Amino acid sequence: MAERRGVIATLAPWLRLLGRRRGRLAAGAGLMSLALAAALGLLALSGWFITATGLAGLALAAGAALTLDVYVPGGGIRGFAVTRTVARYLERLYNHDTILRLLADLRGRMFAVLAGLDGRSLAQRRASDWLNRLTADIDTLDSLFLRLLAPAAVALLAILALAGFLALWSPAAGLSVASVLGVAWSWLTWGQARLGLAASRRRIAELERLRGRLIEQLQGLAELETYGSLAARRRHLETIEARLYDDQRRLGHFAALGSALAGLAVGLGWLSALWLGALAWQAGALSGPLMVMMPLAVMALSEALAALPMAFTQFGATLAAAERLNALDDARRDAAPQTGTSLPDGALALSLEEVSLRYPGALSPVFDGFSLALAPGERVAVHGVSGSGKSSLAALATGQLVPDAGAVGLGGLPLADIAAQDLADRVACLTQHTELFDDSLAANLRLAAPEAETSRLWAVLATVELADWAQALPRGLDTRVGEGGRRLSGGQARRLALARLLLRGPGLVILDEPFAGLDSALAARIAERLDAWLAGRSVLYLVHERTTQACLPGVCRWQALANGAEPAFAPPPGIFQDGAKH
Structure with missing residues (x-):
């Protein structure tokens, strides 16, 4: 077995492929960031506005002379609400269109790889295995940008931006939020990926095994029934399914743990922001509306962190799919001629x-x-x-x-x-x-x-x-x-x-x-x-x-030719050879 590469080396070919559409990916990440920024702004401004109007009402009831502009913050709240809705819709529409384009790129690349493999390499695996490479493995890789890279990058950027925003009024609150949520982000990405690595790797291998065995059973159903082997094959499939369920249950527990930790981290973040903001308000360094705005802004970050646990718990599946597809690419390079001698013109001997x-x-x-x-x-x-x-x-x-x-x-x-x-x-x-x-x-x-x-x-x-x-x-x-x-x-x-x-x-x-x-x-x-x-x-x-x-x-x-020894599973000479370039 070939030595397993590091994570970066394994994903590098696919990251380079993503880089061909860097413009679309940047635009998609921008829409994702805009939707999250609008959510933060909506909750923060709403908290400030509700608190400010409440305090203004109390002051007016006490006979104090006070003016409060309700139109600008009211318009801001409506603007954030509309922006969040529109940006979220456009982000889903645009990013899913991008992912479909990326899947076409990925499948085109891997189809070219399969077309370049020699017949002996093709004969070493079942047709269902090759189909699994072009479908399931490629589909698994679509999470690389949409569920892993972009959400993690946007969440980290949001944590840093919010911490800097809070530091404008309370440096201690900004530092506290950055520390708590930064540690949480690290665990929800690297920690969850490490936790679910083995189980998610096994799961993708078991899924391939289940698909292959199921296709074989359906194709040979009459023969299996005739020879009384159908029950044994069913038990074998049930064994594979049991292992799949065990790993799926284990991954579900890991993802639930990550979700709980994400909620806990956001809770600790807004609690620390509230406590430090209250201390600043008590010292006269912060107004009441700003004190309320700070923890509410932190609460909005739960939207950014909520998607990370499930995605990174399944990171092993993405890594395993990339490794299997890399192995195909390596096999094609190993089989390619090392020199490039040109053929003579005319009819060939x-x-x-x-x-x-x-x-x-x-x-x-x-x-x-x-x-x-x-x-x-x-x-x-x-x-x-x-x-x-x-x-x-x-x-x-x-x-x-x-x-x-x-x-x-x-x-x-x-x-x-x-x-x-x-x-x-x-x-x-x-x-x-x-x-x-x-x-x-x-x-x-x-x-x-x-x-x-x-x-x-x-x-x-x-x-x-x-x-x-x-x-x-x-x-x-x-x-x-x-x-x-x-x-x-x-x-x-x-x-x-x-x-x-x-x-x-x-x-x-x-x-x-x-x-x-x-x-x-x-x-x-x-x-x-x-x-x-x-x-x-x-x-x-x-x-x-x-x-x-x-x-x-x-x-x-x-x-x-009289030897009659060619096996029934001998592959065709090539995918494109019947008239197309092979």
């Missing part, structure tokens, strides 16, 4: 020499001394049954997998020495897994070429015979395809992925069952058009059997 590959936990290797040579401009078809290693071959050729032994070369260079961006630009792969996003047809196509003009999009759709269909749609290229392309048929989704591939300009093209799900006549027509685009490029076809030979234009050589 591909070579695999005595390659051996075994997936973690697999009973047998996928490849054991496998070799393949593809000359520049040559078209080779590799065929084999399901599980024979075709997808793994594509993953090796695109750098998504690193062999246990042997060498993989591209364009006469070792694959490990080629710059990642150059490899992504010069190699295009259509995998069996059609990756489409819940966006428009145009957006899914432009994953391969972000600057592609609309006319070019229509041209590649015409190549795969989707142009007439897309033109007949009410929104044309702006039509959304649904999550995973679920609004399309399997054949349409496959052809859309192939059209996306045609927007690329690679030197090596890998086509894994390019015409799967298409009838033979349509496949033959598309293959004829595809032949012109493939001219001058090296092509590696991956198919199940040689009966598809008629639909593979220009094949000059066939090679069989």
Whole structure:
């Protein structure tokens, strides 16, 4: 296990990411400060005004001549009340919008990290674990600004500002309030975080474990019921839930303790301000309204401190989420090539020499001394049954997998020495897994070429015979395809992925069952058009059997894969490889 980093080092990458939106974060913290300042002003001015009018009334009843301007403080009270309401509303609206933008930044960053991981790294964890990274862990990190950094900073600023304000009339009261509330602030942040660190860390790990086991149970419900294992699995889930409840109860106790201490600190603060203010009033150094105003102003700070105990008690969860996401980033950097050699122009040669590959936990290797040579401009078809290693071959050729032994070369260079961006630009792969996003047809196509003009999009759709269909749609290229392309048929989704591939300009093209799900006549027509685009490029076809030979234009050589050792959990070659840049 890697050595655990310090708190600052763990959060540093995410703080830098927050820094990209420092303007919005500063504005959000400003609105938070404004709402708190208005609350302080409202309570302080109200206390002063009520006391002043009461004393003025007593003086007038006693026959004294006295004037009191009620309009200015009355207007001030209304102004503070309206400002507090409006500022609080705008702060919630603006900060939550900022958090949604930050979540988009975080998910975009982590999706790029996952896309950069090789297939072996992806195979080491369940799909539910990767989903948990992109959802639960990212959602946990959204508390970094909204519940931790901003409220703590605003509360500390409010304590210092109020202490300075009170010191204008009573330095002793200002110092006392700063000491009491300063110590309370330290405990409510660092102390509560330390107190709940272990339990909140465990809780996020147990939540991941519960999600993964629950998804597995739902997916295998029929098999578990058939073999009589469902009751045991349920007991296992109940055990995890019990541990979760224990930690949740423990964290609830810690948060309740923090809330009680926050209330106690505010009570001690206003009591000390009242006592010292009374002494100053007794000595004639302070008026009665000011004496009442001081403790009431301190009472308003309970709003600033109330949110800290719960947030910082859960700090361990935020820290654990950051550590897990940092580990992904580290894994991508470790897998990245250390040099940046560029590939030659034109068609690329591909070579695999005595390659051996075994997936973690697999009973047998996928490849054991496998070799393949593809000359520049040559078209080779590799065929084999399901599980024979075709997808793994594509993953090796695109750098998504690193062999246990042997060498993989591209364009006469070792694959490990080629710059990642150059490899992504010069190699295009259509995998069996059609990756489409819940966006428009145009957006899914432009994953391969972000600057592609609309006319070019229509041209590649015409190549795969989707142009007439897309033109007949009410929104044309702006039509959304649904999550995973679920609004399309399997054949349409496959052809859309192939059209996306045609927007690329690679030197090596890998086509894994390019015409799967298409009838033979349509496949033959598309293959004829595809032949012109493939001219001058090296092509590696991956198919199940040689009966598809008629639909593979220009094949000059066939090679069989017969080991049948590829495990069922072998990952696809990459998230973006079916036409988009991998």
